[in-house]
Structures are given as structure tokens and as C-alpha cells.
Amino acid sequence: MKARRKQVDYFTAKRRHAYLFWGLLLFVTYAAAVLTQYDFVQGLSSIPGALVWGVTHFYPNAESLAKFPDVLRTLVETLLMSIAASTVASVFALVFALLGSQTIGVHAGIKLVSRSIATVFRNIDVTAWSMILLFSFGQNVMTGYFALFFGSFGFLTRAFLESIDETGGHSAEALRATGAGYVSVICQSVIPAALPQLISWILFMIETNIRNATLIGILTGTGVGFLFNLYYKNLDYNAASLIVFVIVISILVIEFTSNYIRKVMIG
Numbered sequence: 001m002k003a004r005r006k007q008v009d010y011f012t013a014k015r016r017h018a019y020l021f022w023g024l025l026l027f028v029t030y031a032a033a034v035l036t037q038y039d040f041v042q043g044l045s046s047i048p049g050a051l052v053w054g055v056t057h058f059y060p061n062a063e064s065l066a067k068f069p070d071v072l073r074t075l076v077e078t079l080l081m082s083i084a085a086s087t088v089a090s091v092f093a094l095v096f097a098l099l100g101s102q103t104i105g106v107h108a109g110i111k112l113v114s115r116s117i118a119t120v121f122r123n124i125d126v127t128a129w130s131m132i133l134l135f136s137f138g139q140n141v142m143t144g145y146f147a148l149f150f151g152s153f154g155f156l157t158r159a160f161l162e163s164i165d166e167t168g169g170h171s172a173e174a175l176r177a178t179g180a181g182y183v184s185v186i187c188q189s190v191i192p193a194a195l196p197q198l199i200s201w202i203l204f205m206i207e208t209n210i211r212n213a214t215l216i217g218i219l220t221g222t223g224v225g226f227l228f229n230l231y232y233k234n235l236d237y238n239a240a241s242l243i244v245f246v247i248v249i250s251i252l253v254i255e256f257t258s259n260y261i262r263k264v265m266i267g
Helices: 002-036 040-057 068-100 108-122 126-137 141-167 169-177 182-220 223-233 237-266
Strands: none
Touching: 068 108, 068 141, 068 182, 068 223, 068 237, 108 141, 126 141, 126 182, 141 182, 182 223, 182 237, 223 237
8 A cells, every 4th residue: 555655656746747847848838938029920931931932942943053063073072071070089088988987997097187177178079179169270170170070079089988887897907817908908998899980970970070060061161061151142042952962861870870870880
């Protein structure tokens, strides 16, 4: 009887918390709408018109398809920049992850410094990095590359730290018991054990950077993002829609490829 009463009390408390959460969410939404003078009725009523406009204006036509070679060239540039930033950042992230690992780190001070650097870089968004680097490099490819690099470095360092601590600890201890040195433990135990997860994180970062590179290109004046912004500001919506479709297809292809690689590695 007591157990059943506790179960009833548990579900009652859960229901009460759910009501409280949704009530708070509705209150915050209403307060934000009042402060910003947003009209929900007008916003909802404008959706059909927006859909009609998109169908009638935002689609590739014969004239926009003539610009496909330029779109493809800038897309390849964006893809290569994203892949390069992700892969190079993964090398530096692996070094900092090994130094900051709780299981194989060499010194407590080095662990703290490594984790602190990773935390700082991880909490600064790539868009913020782009705006910061604009003052140093201006609008060029290097600005976009370093923005993606710094953002990838912070994220991958944190992800690598967790992967190494989860998968490499037991095998590292076993190898240390045999008298193996630090480099041997890393090369023969830690990295092989964590390699599937490390590669999975790198592939995820490449996918994310390709999405981010479009927005960064608008800020830095490079790549396919800049080309989209140029067409959009010139009211060439057909060419802008071509870029959107090409980006979506590219992301889907890359995601399919990444999932296939993960499946092969796990299988």
C-alpha cells in the first residue's frame, strides 16, 4: 500500500512539475511577445502568403542554372575549407586532449591548463570568432578558416577528452602494469581504443562546419555564403534558391557518407 502511495505521489509530483514548466514557458513567451510587440495573429496569418511567395519566386530557373559552375566552384571552396579546418583542428585537439586527460595526463597543472583552454575556445561561437578575426584578417578565406578552426578545436578537445577517459583508461592501466612507457601507452593502447569515437567526432565536426561555413561566408565575404548573400541582395531569388538546394544536397550526401563510415567502423 505504501509503495503504491509513493508511486502515486511520484506521478503527481511529475505532473505538477510539467504544469509548472509549461506555465512558465507560456508566461515567458507572452512576456517576450509583449516586449517585442509581436502579433501572433499577424504572424500566423502571414505563413500562407510566405509559402505562396516561396513557391512562385524561390526556385531555380534556366537563367539561374547558367550560374551553376560559379556556385559549384564556391561550394567546393567552402567544403575544402571546412574539411581542412576540422582535420587540422583535430590534430591539435588530440594533443591537448592527451595532455588534459584524467587517466593519462602527465601533470595536474598541465591538465588544468589544457582543459581551461578547451573550455574557453569551446564557449566562443564560430560567429563570434568570425567577427573577432575580421579585425585582424579582414574579409578573406583565412578569416573563415581560423573561425572554423578555433571553434572546432575547442569542441573536439572536449569531445576527445571524454572519449579518451571513457575508453582508454583500463587498457592504459593494463599496459602500464607491464612496464610500458608513456608514448607506448598512448600509441598502443589509448589511441587504438578511442579511435572509432575520435573519427566519429571528426566526421560530426566536418558536417557541422559545412553548415557553419555558409553563415561565416556571409560575414567574411567568401565561399558559397557570400555568393548567396550577393544574389539575395540583388533580388536574384532564383539563383539564391539554387545555392540553397545545392547546399542541402551536399549536406545530405556528406551526412550519408559519414553515417556509412561510422557503420563500417562499428561493424
